[in-house]
Amino acid sequence: MEGIRIGVFICWCGTNIARIVDIEAVTKEAEDFPNVVISKNYKYLCSDPGQDLIIQDIRDHNLNRVVVAACSPNIHEKTFRKVLEKAEINGYFLEIVNIREQVSWVHDDGDEATRKATALIRAAVFRVKHHEALFKRTVNIIPTTLIIGGGISGINAALEIADAGRDVFLVEKKNKLGGIAANLDLSYPYMTNMGDMLDPLIDRVLSHLHITLFLGSEIKYILGYIGNFETTVYSGNNKQTEIVFGNVIIATGLKPFDPGNIEEYGYGKFPNVFTSLEFERILKSGKITTREGKDPGNITIIHCVGSRNERFHEYCSHTCCMTALKYAYQIKSELPYANVFDIYSDMRSFGKGCEEFYTKVSRKNVRFFLFNQENGLPKIVKGGDHSDCDMLVELDEKITGKKIGIPTDMVILMVGMEAHGDARDIAHLAGISTCKNNFFIEKHPKLDPVATSTDGVYIIGSCQGPKDISESIAQARAAAARILGVVSQGYVPVEPITAEVNEDICCGCKTCLKVCPYTAIRYDLVKKVSYVNEILCKGCGTCSSACSTGAIRCKHFTDKQILSQIEGLFSTSIEV
Amino acid sequence: MREIINPDLYVNLKQFGAKEWNDCYQCGNCTAICSLTESKLLFPRKPIRFLQMGLKNELEACLEPWMCYYCGECSEKCPRDANPGELMMILRRYLTAAYDWIGLARRIYSSKTWEFVLIFILSALVLLLFIFFHGPLTTELTPEGGVQLNVFAPANIIHIGDMIMAGLLSFFLLSNIFNMYLKTIRRKNIKVPFKLYIKELWLLIFNFAFQWKFRKCDARFYWIIHLLLVSGYVTLFVIIVGFLTWFQTDQIFEWWHPQRIIGYYATITLLLGVIYFIIGRIKKSGERSKYSHISDWTFLVMLFLTILSGILVHIFRITGLPMLTYVMYVLHLMVLTPMLMIEVPFSKWSHLAYRPFAIYFSNIIKSTIRTENSPSECT
Numbered sequence A: 001m002e003g004i005r006i007g008v009f010i011c012w013c014g015t016n017i018a019r020i021v022d023i024e025a026v027t028k029e030a031e032d033f034p035n036v037v038i039s040k041n042y043k044y045l046c047s048d049p050g051q052d053l054i055i056q057d058i059r060d061h062n063l064n065r066v067v068v069a070a071c072s073p074n075i076h077e078k079t080f081r082k083v084l085e086k087a088e089i090n091g092y093f094l095e096i097v098n099i100r101e102q103v104s105w106v107h108d109d110g111d112e113a114t115r116k117a118t119a120l121i122r123a124a125v126f127r128v129k130h131h132e133a134l135f136k137r138t139v140n141i142i143p144t145t146l147i148i149g150g151g152i153s154g155i156n157a158a159l160e161i162a163d164a165g166r167d168v169f170l171v172e173k174k175n176k177l178g179g180i181a182a183n184l185d186l187s188y189p190y191m192t193n194m195g196d197m198l199d200p201l202i203d204r205v206l207s208h209l210h211i212t213l214f215l216g217s218e219i220k221y222i223l224g225y226i227g228n229f230e231t232t233v234y235s236g237n238n239k240q241t242e243i244v245f246g247n248v249i250i251a252t253g254l255k256p257f258d259p260g261n262i263e264e265y266g267y268g269k270f271p272n273v274f275t276s277l278e279f280e281r282i283l284k285s286g287k288i289t290t291r292e293g294k295d296p297g298n299i300t301i302i303h304c305v306g307s308r309n310e311r312f313h314e315y316c317s318h319t320c321c322m323t324a325l326k327y328a329y330q331i332k333s334e335l336p337y338a339n340v341f342d343i344y345s346d347m348r349s350f351g352k353g354c355e356e357f358y359t360k361v362s363r364k365n366v367r368f369f370l371f372n373q374e375n376g377l378p379k380i381v382k383g384g385d386h387s388d389c390d391m392l393v394e395l396d397e398k399i400t401g402k403k404i405g406i407p408t409d410m411v412i413l414m415v416g417m418e419a420h421g422d423a424r425d426i427a428h429l430a431g432i433s434t435c436k437n438n439f440f441i442e443k444h445p446k447l448d449p450v451a452t453s454t455d456g457v458y459i460i461g462s463c464q465g466p467k468d469i470s471e472s473i474a475q476a477r478a479a480a481a482r483i484l485g486v487v488s489q490g491y492v493p494v495e496p497i498t499a500e501v502n503e504d505i506c507c508g509c510k511t512c513l514k515v516c517p518y519t520a521i522r523y524d525l526v527k528k529v530s531y532v533n534e535i536l537c538k539g540c541g542t543c544s545s546a547c548s549t550g551a552i553r554c555k556h557f558t559d560k561q562i563l564s565q566i567e568g569l570f571s572t573s574i575e576v
Numbered sequence B: 001m002r003e004i005i006n007p008d009l010y011v012n013l014k015q016f017g018a019k020e021w022n023d024c025y026q027c028g029n030c031t032a033i034c035s036l037t038e039s040k041l042l043f044p045r046k047p048i049r050f051l052q053m054g055l056k057n058e059l060e061a062c063l064e065p066w067m068c069y070y071c072g073e074c075s076e077k078c079p080r081d082a083n084p085g086e087l088m089m090i091l092r093r094y095l096t097a098a099y100d101w102i103g104l105a106r107r108i109y110s111s112k113t114w115e116f117v118l119i120f121i122l123s124a125l126v127l128l129l130f131i132f133f134h135g136p137l138t139t140e141l142t143p144e145g146g147v148q149l150n151v152f153a154p155a156n157i158i159h160i161g162d163m164i165m166a167g168l169l170s171f172f173l174l175s176n177i178f179n180m181y182l183k184t185i186r187r188k189n190i191k192v193p194f195k196l197y198i199k200e201l202w203l204l205i206f207n208f209a210f211q212w213k214f215r216k217c218d219a220r221f222y223w224i225i226h227l228l229l230v231s232g233y234v235t236l237f238v239i240i241v242g243f244l245t246w247f248q249t250d251q252i253f254e255w256w257h258p259q260r261i262i263g264y265y266a267t268i269t270l271l272l273g274v275i276y277f278i279i280g281r282i283k284k285s286g287e288r289s290k291y292s293h294i295s296d297w298t299f300l301v302m303l304f305l306t307i308l309s310g311i312l313v314h315i316f317r318i319t320g321l322p323m324l325t326y327v328m329y330v331l332h333l334m335v336l337t338p339m340l341m342i343e344v345p346f347s348k349w350s351h352l353a354y355r356p357f358a359i360y361f362s363n364i365i366k367s368t369i370r371t372e373n374s375p376s377e378c379t
Helices: A023-030 A048-061 A073-086 A100-104 A110-128 A152-163 A179-183 A194-207 A276-285 A320-334 A354-362 A423-430 A469-489 A511-515 A542-546 A559-570 B009-015 B029-033 B045-053 B056-060 B073-077 B084-099 B104-110 B112-133 B155-186 B194-199 B201-210 B212-216 B220-242 B258-283 B294-318 B322-346 B348-378
Strands: A006-011 A036-042 A065-070 A094-098 A137-140 A145-148 A168-171 A211-214 A223-225 A228-235 A239-245 A247-250 A273-275 A298-305 A339-344 A367-370 A379-382 A391-396 A403-408 A410-415 A457-459 A491-494 A499-501 A521-524 A529-532 A552-554
Touching: A006 A023, A006 A048, A006 A110, A023 A036, A023 A110, A036 A048, A048 A065, A048 A073, A065 A073, A065 A110, A073 A094, A094 A100, A094 A110, A100 A110, A110 A559, A145 A152, A145 A239, A152 A168, A152 A179, A152 A194, A152 A211, A152 A469, A179 A194, A179 A276, A194 A211, A247 A423, A247 A469, A273 A276, A276 A320, A276 A410, A298 A320, A298 A403, A320 A339, A320 A354, A320 A410, A339 A391, A339 A403, A367 B045, A457 A469, A469 A491, A499 A529, A511 A521, A511 A542, A542 A552, B009 B045, B009 B084, B009 B104, B029 B045, B029 B073, B045 B056, B045 B084, B056 B084, B073 B084, B084 B104, B084 B155, B084 B348, B104 B112, B104 B322, B112 B294, B112 B322, B155 B220, B155 B322, B155 B348, B194 B201, B194 B348, B201 B212, B201 B220, B201 B348, B212 B220, B220 B258, B258 B294, B294 B322, B294 B348, B322 B348
Parallel strands: A006 A036, A006 A065, A065 A094, A145 A168, A145 A247, A168 A211, A247 A457, A273 A410, A298 A339, A298 A410, A339 A367
Antiparallel strands: A137 A491, A223 A228, A228 A239, A379 A391, A391 A403, A499 A552, A521 A529
């Protein structure tokens, strides 16, 4: 190719790379690679002087392609793209060679490492000459937000956005707002009344000028991309409302675990075996009684129902331990002479004020029994002759190793949280993915916990994983802040590395539609070819490798670029 | 065997002085710090866990509380202020009541009224016996100027009373120990070779005499005082029950005569011990003296009154004050009799038998389990 002027820059990364790879030898060898004008090394290329060095050389030697051999592109690709842009050449004329994670950190033998680094740099040199200039684009944002789910998360997100003067569509499947939180009596660890906290929020949602509420309503699809989504809200009486919006928050929440299929617990068989949510209802009624209307003398609380057990769910449901302690506290307050037996398999009382609450409750003469999930679950049987109680909880107590029976009048099963049965459908319509437990997957578990892999779609609350109220609200407001930021800017930049369809070659087989994980490809019924929505496309390349005719080309990962890279790799004298 | 828990077990414990019984969260610091606990005899943690869970039979099968001499280090180090040391003390009271098959111990421990009424009845009985059956109230003195006590209360007749009392004491105490055996060794369902009972017998005698485990407890001085007190008590008990006619004479011997020397030794050691323990409980010095159950005070006060009245009988007799001697003698027996009859089989003093028996039993269990396990361990 004419006029290609490549600069190769090799980084020592202190001693990280230089300790194993013979940098000077590699630098020298790279000078002789085709189209290479200059080959240099530096102690830390990512440092300011390192970056300046590259900028200076681009200017001095009139370079138009750059190869940086350093750490993983995950770390500094963006840094060096900016360097190129500062030197006024397109940022995509860069190729990063990872000679740290893939070379120096994984090889002991210096000669081998040096040869491998050289080969990889040669491959990059071969590839980079075929790089094309790519340009960032932006998308305008419709300032309206759709929130799916009117639980405590959805309500808080809606209010946060609406209070900032932006319009919200709040869609709730049921006929009332509040979700699971509306069924709770008190909240841990400060024993504040849930109704007192939730009711004013619901009132505000109902009367807010910027919130359009759809109760008893559903959506069945979402079309479009960040900034420009559209859907139809199906309400009762076949009412349909078409709406457009710029961002979506999914706050569909959780489903309580159904203990009916755990034979040991006899739920449904014994009238006085309750789930935690049923017990909330008893607490809200103001008086703790058995179904027969008697004061229970012995109450057993069983933790981890459906949680932390391979038979049901492996994960911890996060809130049940604290809720169980809350029940113990409430029972002891109302019935001081009742015996409370707390059967747990690990007490998880993390969070502000929670361990303190555990201490407080444990001072109330609550009896704690430890069980080992691996040795089987506690078993509820008929009380029989041993006691006046209707039921007996049989248990292998872990601390003493004794087999014991606990006479009991009432059992509370601390049921865990699970994803809704239709979580996968919701995920599909929003273009996001689910984990093996059917909870929605966030973009990054640490660094980006409320965004998803689809731009403009956010997940908050327990639909992402078991969560308590304060965490759900924190997520709700985090998502609201993200959306308000984007909305106030008015547009978002879009990644230029996408797939594109050559309409002349495309045979319209629709294979690409099936493989695209982002639903970014649609079929043009008139032209009978596929076309890519470049805003939804993430440039993953799945379609281009699946395309049997070679009609789909992924920018920055073209066949030519990859084949040249391979050619470069094998044109070195690798000894096998 | 699945044991049905007794949710109200702690209610029983409250009768024996427990205030808080569920503060323990089983961290095990107490057991880690205890210098007497062993791998097969874990305390205070294990018995406290049984108590919290309401495992009555398991708790009553515990010999561990008897291994504790209450140095109090566990209570000092307990992160929850659960007072494990005091709980061991309370469990000893509980076990004393559990071994007592006629149920008197439970009554005495849980009710002041029961305790004082019983003491009063026994005192009154002694008084009535003297009122109706005493000898002549002679004011005539012996040639040395002493009181003729044996005319008022002939030693050979009093000795018969002593023997009856000793017989009753032994009957109750031994039957309680048999009950203890049933609750511990028998309950474990292990086959104990008979020769083991003989082989380990020396442990029983040795620990009864010297409280050798107490020595290991981090309270050496306390052990010495206790040992002196025991020596005085045993000496006097043996003399009174076995050789009263030699001990209670009208003749006044020289001060170096064995009768007087032995008497003085026993009196001084008993007095020293009792005063030391009383001061400790008043000043609440150290963990072991912080909490005093009513039974602790009854025991110490009665022992003190017994010694005091005994000393006065001796002084009045050798100084020739007949009426005072007779009155004091009756008072002495009015305190002594209920003290022994109540304290030894049914209350605090029973530990003189339960502690060495607990060591004896636990060693028998340990040796049996060791011989049973050793072949299988080899394979």
